Amino acid sequence: MNEKISFLKNKINLSSPNKNIVPITTNIDITEKLNIGGCSIEDLVKKYESPLYILDEITLRNSCRAYKKALEKYYRGVSLPIYASKANSSLFMSNLVASEGFGLDAVSEGELLTALKGGVPNEKIVFHGNNKSDKEIAFAIKNKIKVIVDNEHDLKRLEEISNSLNFDLEIMIRFTPGIECHTHEYIRTGSFDSKFGFGIESLTKLFGVIIKTKHLKLIGLHAHIGSQIFELEPHKDLGEIMVNVMLQAKKFGHNIKELNVGGGLGIKYTQEDDPPSIDEWIKTVSSSIEQACKKNKLDLPLLMCEPGRSIVSTAGVTIYKIGSFKEIPGIRTYLSVDGGMSDNPRPITYQSNYSACLVNDPLNINSKNKYTVAGKHCESGDVLFKEIELGKCKTGDLICVFGTGAYNNSMSSNYNRIPKPAAVLVCNGEAEIIQKRESPHDLLKNDVLPDRFINQS
Numbered sequence: 001m002n003e004k005i006s007f008l009k010n011k012i013n014l015s016s017p018n019k020n021i022v023p024i025t026t027n028i029d030i031t032e033k034l035n036i037g038g039c040s041i042e043d044l045v046k047k048y049e050s051p052l053y054i055l056d057e058i059t060l061r062n063s064c065r066a067y068k069k070a071l072e073k074y075y076r077g078v079s080l081p082i083y084a085s086k087a088n089s090s091l092f093m094s095n096l097v098a099s100e101g102f103g104l105d106a107v108s109e110g111e112l113l114t115a116l117k118g119g120v121p122n123e124k125i126v127f128h129g130n131n132k133s134d135k136e137i138a139f140a141i142k143n144k145i146k147v148i149v150d151n152e153h154d155l156k157r158l159e160e161i162s163n164s165l166n167f168d169l170e171i172m173i174r175f176t177p178g179i180e181c182h183t184h185e186y187i188r189t190g191s192f193d194s195k196f197g198f199g200i201e202s203l204t205k206l207f208g209v210i211i212k213t214k215h216l217k218l219i220g221l222h223a224h225i226g227s228q229i230f231e232l233e234p235h236k237d238l239g240e241i242m243v244n245v246m247l248q249a250k251k252f253g254h255n256i257k258e259l260n261v262g263g264g265l266g267i268k269y270t271q272e273d274d275p276p277s278i279d280e281w282i283k284t285v286s287s288s289i290e291q292a293c294k295k296n297k298l299d300l301p302l303l304m305c306e307p308g309r310s311i312v313s314t315a316g317v318t319i320y321k322i323g324s325f326k327e328i329p330g331i332r333t334y335l336s337v338d339g340g341m342s343d344n345p346r347p348i349t350y351q352s353n354y355s356a357c358l359v360n361d362p363l364n365i366n367s368k369n370k371y372t373v374a375g376k377h378c379e380s381g382d383v384l385f386k387e388i389e390l391g392k393c394k395t396g397d398l399i400c401v402f403g404t405g406a407y408n409n410s411m412s413s414n415y416n417r418i419p420k421p422a423a424v425l426v427c428n429g430e431a432e433i434i435q436k437r438e439s440p441h442d443l444l445k446n447d448v449l450p451d452r453f454i455n456q457s
């Protein structure tokens with residue numbers, strides 16, 4: 001890591017990438033320009049155009065390995081980390097996490113298919129969702145993928161399917177543990193008032209119902225309390241609660257062998273953010289489950305966790321090209337970039353903050369200027385940075401926004417009929433395309449003009 005990159009003010013943490021703002025291979029070359037994965041960002045944009053999503057393979061693998069290593073270090077039972085693919089789903093991501101020994105969490109047929117085609121073994125995939133379609137359930141069952149039962153409706157359909165096929169189905173159930181955590185209300189899921197999972201108070205009745213079914217075998221419990229969480233306490237509490245629920249289930253005769261504690265570990269988007277390390281998070285979860293099992297004389301279950309953001313966010317950056325400027329004297333200077341809310345809906349949705357720099361002046365050495373960075377969409381709220389200090393910017397300069405690997409590409413849209421950016425993978429000075437840039441023609445692919453309208457135009 002180049003010492004000069006001190007605008008990031010922190011020493012790069014190689015073993016817990018979520019504690020850095022930038023990908024761990026970020027560097028500044030001899031011409032003072034930004035490099036990631038040994039690739040010049042300027043050269044990448046010359047080749048692949050902008051906006052451009054970039055993923056750094058070394059950061060991704062370090063994040064996966066940090067989870068594996070910590071689980072081996074702290075959990076005495078068997079464990080399986082599962083990548084929450086909603087954070088960034090692609091053939092490449094499925095393949096990468098599979099190669100690191102991870103399982104994968106999917107919530108739709110699209111995510112399931114992407115996981116299978118990307119090489120994730122079916123027995124390591126779990127299927128979530130609060131409103132799975134019949135078709136999605138059939139797809140999961142046909143591919144022998146474990147379904148996490150979220151509600152009565154799921155339960156009823158799985159019971160019918162297992163009866164009609166006359167075979168046993170292993171299921172896990174998701175419940176809301178009633179844990180509050182300090183994160184944006186849209187990404188908080190563990191409190192009582194949540195659309196996901198069974199209420200903890202309904203579990204006793206539920207255990208009684210499931211035990212009477214002919215073919216449903218309840219083998220595991222799942223809970224996920226929210227995302228971008230910086231405290232360790234909620235996950236310590238969660239471990240204890242889950243073991244208590246496991247004990248209750250056992251009393252009904254269920255053989256609970258698996259506990260899935262969900263994801264949620266936060267990442268460092270800005271200097272103010274200070275998330276725990278992956279190691280600390282796993283240590284907390286593991287010791288809370290181990291202690292509760294010991295207290296209740298229970299065998300250690302298979303421990304699953306489902307990180308999404310902390311696997312992929314820090315590995316990703318987005319590069320934009322600056323176009324127009326608008327100075328409102330005494331108020332602000334807007335600079336507009338060639339992307340915005342269609343490739344990153346997080347600022348407009350959750351008022352999320354990011355860090356960024358100019359590709360040709362990453363250290364802001366030339367001068368410091370305050371800008372409002374606007375997207376190009378027809379929406380006043382399409383602002384990526386309300387106020388950011390950058391070097392002197394001019395039309396054609398490139399801006400690199402850090403920490404965009406999670407929930408950007410996967411939440412992108414075609415608002416204003418803007419094609420989605422390309423995504424490239426960088427590693428050891430090589431760049432490879434992992435998602436092609438859409439073209440405006442791709443956007444017309446599924447439009448149909450009914451015959452009777454054709455001659456009218």
Ligand code: LLP
Nearest residue numbers: 084224227228263264265306307308309407
């Ligand atoms: N497991 C389940 C069941 C989940 O619902 C989620 C995230 C995860 C695991 C992964 O959580 P993570 O490790 O990424 O925090 N779009 C929002 C985040 C929504 C999270 C949804 N569920 C955002 O951009 O902040």
